[in-house]
Amino acid sequence: MLAPKTQGPLAGLVVIDLTRVLAGPYCTMTLGDLGARVVKVEMPGQGDDARHIGPFVEGADGEQTSGYFFSVNRNKESIALDLKLDRDKAVLEKLLDSADVLVENYSPGTMDRLGYGWDMLHARWPRLILASISGFGQTGPYRTLPAYDMVVQAMGGVLSLTGDAPNRPTRVGVSIGDIAAGMFGVIGIQAALLERARSHEGKHVDVAMLDSQVALLENALVRYQVDGVVPGPIGSRHPSITPFGVFRTGEGHIVLAAGNDRLFTRLLDILGLERLSTDPRFIDNAARCAHPDELRLEIELALAAKSTPEWLKIFTAAGVPCGPMNDVAAVMKDPQVRARHMLMELPVSNDRSLTIAGSPIKFQGEILGDAQPAPRLDQHRDALLTELGLL
Amino acid sequence: MLAPKTQGPLAGLVVIDLTRVLAGPYCTMTLGDLGARVVKVEMPGQGDDARHIGPFVEGADGEQTSGYFFSVNRNKESIALDLKLDRDKAVLEKLLDSADVLVENYSPGTMDRLGYGWDMLHARWPRLILASISGFGQTGPYRTLPAYDMVVQAMGGVLSLTGDAPNRPTRVGVSIGDIAAGMFGVIGIQAALLERARSHEGKHVDVAMLDSQVALLENALVRYQVDGVVPGPIGSRHPSITPFGVFRTGEGHIVLAAGNDRLFTRLLDILGLERLSTDPRFIDNAARCAHPDELRLEIELALAAKSTPEWLKIFTAAGVPCGPMNDVAAVMKDPQVRARHMLMELPVSNDRSLTIAGSPIKFQGEILGDAQPAPRLDQHRDALLTELGLL
Incomplete structure (x- = not known):
């Protein structure tokens, strides 16, 4: 059995993380910031797809690390498992014996094909919470379609409200399609944990990136219905408050x-x-x-x-x-950002550190414990297998 | 004592809501969606500032309702209390006797001046969680400065990454400055509730809009450090993936x-x-x-x-x-959005309904209970006072 961590509001919780790229990893990073122990299960050889997205940092030992991966995977342990092999499935199942939460962002249907559909999971581990973060959700006509950030920013309407003019589509400069879904994933998981304290049963949390974009539309739906005009992009103005x-x-x-x-x-x-x-x-x-x-x-x-x-x-x-209007360089010097400990410097290689954004969830009077940098692929294999009694 | 609701993962919880406009109301709406009972305390006469932001809907009885307010205040009860009057303070304190969570988005220092600073609250109601959502947070050199959505979008760097060109500042078309802080507020509150189950003590959750923007920067900080170039707006492209x-x-x-x-x-x-x-x-x-x-x-x-x-x-x-690229009208017709119950039609006056965005937090196999529309100012006064034994 894995020992949970002992510091932070989510101390005592173990999260097994099958997620890749951004929405899922942002969700599990947030749980880790709050004190959950997060074990990231990655494909042997290649690992999380984000490990192959730049910019890359080369250490003195020649090892390349993705700055993208580094930005959203702090405080996680990594073990490489091929979930198509029985031997590695047995390790995953040992991990799940200790787990409170399993998070995945495969296409809907993949977990069933791997033999870990909700019904099977719930029958074997009734207290386990499964969180599935997907492009379109586990239900509905688009459920099996692939989606990325830009796709849901565009389909959910946020992109139609952003920019200078209707014919100059403008992306929100951060991947809000992924990040919003990751945040709603955290909210759903914590809600399920609170319910579990009463019911002693886990739930399947089903968060869609498209749904999450619609949930950000604020008053745009109502403006359309009241004014009868489809809201468009309006540059840097606010739609209902001037100046x-x-x-x-x-x-x-x-x-x-x-x-x-x-x-x-x-x-x-x-x-x-x-x-x-x-x-x-x-x-x-x-x-x-x-x-x-x-x-x-x-x-x-x-x-x-x-x-x-x-x-x-x-x-x-x-x-x-x-x-x-601060650019990124100005943000990194801002006295308030620094005073709030919103910048976190962590080692990325044996001779270099990088600064990433910290957690915005503060509890007054407390300083967050030391953070660990994003793991190398399979970095914690031996320690985890030893802890599970498999080595 | 107020009876909590009995449906949903946050059943059993009572939230007292002192918030105005968007960040705080979005936070408490999300808690209400999940089953918490939310009592909104508003200033007599004028109520939440958002009641005065358009677009407005006029009912057959001539009553004007703000569509902005209507969009983010479903499932709440309203009571008007003037927190400068002893008589009304006594009612708030009766409400707090039943409360698990108090949420406020005043400027830092205001709660102290009202006599409800964290130390006082914690001494009198040790299990109560206080969540403060503010522009810059409860600490740091900017803590007392006023902030709105656009200010933190610009100061936190998101605006510097959004748009076609550096000299054409472009706002994210939804108020992500407010909404992200509201969502991190929910995450902090739920984390504090989970911790309280072990510690039997409440915490002060301190979420800043500026911090929340920095937390959305994803890999922009690292791109700047690795490439040595300050990231700027790049239209509708992704910075690290092409096409x-x-x-x-x-x-x-x-x-x-x-x-x-x-x-x-x-x-x-x-x-x-x-x-x-x-x-x-x-x-x-x-x-x-x-x-x-x-x-x-x-x-x-x-x-x-x-x-x-x-x-x-x-x-x-x-x-x-x-x-x-869906505009708001296309979003409202989208088959996936409809299949996921992401549109919710609620009565806004005695002769009209409006459709607002639903909750993106789904638990598979469950349909959310009926939602109540945003309350009229002071709508629930008599029912609440009766329930508290004050009438």
């Missing part, structure tokens, strides 16, 4: 979010635009939402007088929500 | 995601581009990522021969991951 977006300054850009009349009046005062406060085009949020371009022109003309850092100081002092 | 994006067809657009060599070869065969299979510019994923524009040109020339629906049929039959 709320990115504006050009004398040098660079600034985000301004004057979400109510009080903040709008303050914004006008600061910009020397008091004359607009009684202008019927801008008299309330509804009027401003109907005239966003006219308002932008007035604001940007006024903002041209100073640079972004100067305006940030002024708006911050006045309590108007504002911020810089 | 993976939106392509123009003879009529419309299609998403193609040929994530490995096998799928790429199949794609070339279908498009009659076999000659490219030995082209050194496209020989493997690394080479393709270095020549995305040349590859796009070849693919779009071939795609011009047919319309999107024709290509979807062909690529789907061949097992190449693909999909249409």
